[in-house]
Amino acid sequence: MNLFADIRGLVIASLDAMVADGTLPEGLATGAVSVEPPRDATHGDMATNAAMVLAKPAKMNPRQIADALAAKLLLDPRVSAAEVAGPGFLNLRLEASVWQGLVNAILTTPTYGQSDLGQNQKMMVEYVSANPTGPLHVGHTRGAVFGDALASLLDYAGYDVTREYYINDGGAQVDVLARSVYLRYQEAHDVTVEWPEGSYPGDYLIAVGEALKEKVGDKYLNAPEDEWLAEIREYASEAMMDLIRSDLAQLGVVMDSFYSEKSLYGTGLIEKAISELDAKGLIYRGTLEPPKGKMPEDWEPREQTLFKSTAHGDDVDRPVQKSDGAWTYFAPDIAYHYGKVQRGFDQLIDVFGADHGGYVKRMKAAVSALSDGKVPLDVKLTQLVKLYKDGEPFKMSKRAGTFVTLRDVVDAVGKDVTRFHMLTRKNDAPLDFDFDKVTEQSKDNPVFYVQYAHARVKSVMRKAVDAGVDVSDATLAGADLGKLSHDAEIAVAKKLAEWPRLVEIAAKGHEPHRIAFYLYDLASDLHGLWNRGNDDVSLRFLQDGDNDTTQAKIALIRSVSVVIAAGLGILGVTPAEEMR
């Protein structure tokens, strides 16, 4: 159920009727006709721009169209008023029974807010995809939270979503990891070692080195690198992925699949993807110009195999093979995304850190080329997280020595606070994360404020049960909602009516932060209604000795809690039953 979609349907049907009776000419496109909440609630419940959109193509005065449309709409029993305003807006007011019916619908439809917008299209959301060389840090945390919430949102909006982690286990950084683990392995045998520049000296590898000792004893202790590198690579990256998986579990993130870069090698998929591009005339041998204004010191012209990404919107062509013939990192990335297209995904989303902004165009170019423009790729960049403690910039880590880990953050403030707070900002805006503020219990803190609203409803319901009132959903659904007649109550129902519409807007824009802001607004409405009870006893939720009215009022706030719980569910946050 989506009231805005319902009323838009009514507007479209009325326009059709106006065409049929000759008020409007035939063949008008109604795609741009919208029905939305007016900016100012005093204008009405819903506003449509139909008259303004159609005025030009119909060669008519917008007010003339609006007047005729208003007359048609008023024939519908749901519409109580229709006024033309401003340049041609048509403001509609709906009968109270419509809003009362909405509350009933929420209580009887567990899926209220879910949408078929996605039409079950196959959607791949790739996120985190951190190199398997250590624990996840704060930056990864934001990407993980964002990607996970986006995936849940799309799922909620009717897409068939796959969450995937791409493991960059094919490159030289895994060799570095293996050598670092080897050093820890030597240390486990009481060998004193030196840590070369660029190795990974983090404490988290100590246990890996010791575990390796348990497994292989002293077999590799004095062996040359070529005897142990391959095995330790394997062993170490497995260990790191175990670590990463458990980090993600701390955040409540569960991937549908992990896709290994290494698994691409030797399968011919890279070669196949490149030859696919070659067949489209997009692969050639050539030499790139040095970047202007920033000449690398060791620049020398090299002939390489290049992908003509400029044919698909990139600024320069990109190398897929090094001058020695080995694949660049870009080649397996192309193959991986080629694989996504081959696996039948209708749409792709990649979530990258902002430092990967330079790869967006080339990845889009590759996907565009490989799918003949049929599979859209949206790349969402998550901006930096700035950490604060007591208002001061905060860095350092207990474990890793150089960076703050995901685990540090979750240990300090918890999964729910971490997730919600990281979603109260657009992904492309930098985020301040203050360890003190995010756990503060005040309305300055959206996490708390929304949780408080949910807990408040639960609290009232517990009180009601104590007073002997049946507040089961089945009973509430049968309550006499005609008793919800006060403007303040209807206003809350109106906010609830926006939920399905908001889900669609957020899903279309790939913007989960909209959910968080909506929940804050909804919580605010609930707190407001609560306090109205201070001045006006008739607005208190519990009405002594009047079960029918109490149940109607609780039906309303129970609906609020249902929507808050649904929204928090999308964000991956557990609704609070009570505040402590």
Added chain:
RNA sequence: GCACCCAUAGCUCAGCUGGAUAGAGCGCUGCCCUCCGAAGGCAGAGGUCGCAGGUUCGAAUCCUGCUGGGUGCACCA
């Protein structure tokens, strides 16, 4: 030098993809608990939406050019 992102109240940020008088929190001023949780609520003050043009019935939103900030710029991943 080029590309991408950002610029909205004193501060931190929303703004429903082009709609009406641009919103919220913090801070500031003044109110509201014999009452289901005041961990809240109500009201007030506070704006040239970075600047200058353009597109049209209509622009914070789209286009162009500036200014200021962030990020990234062959054979690393």
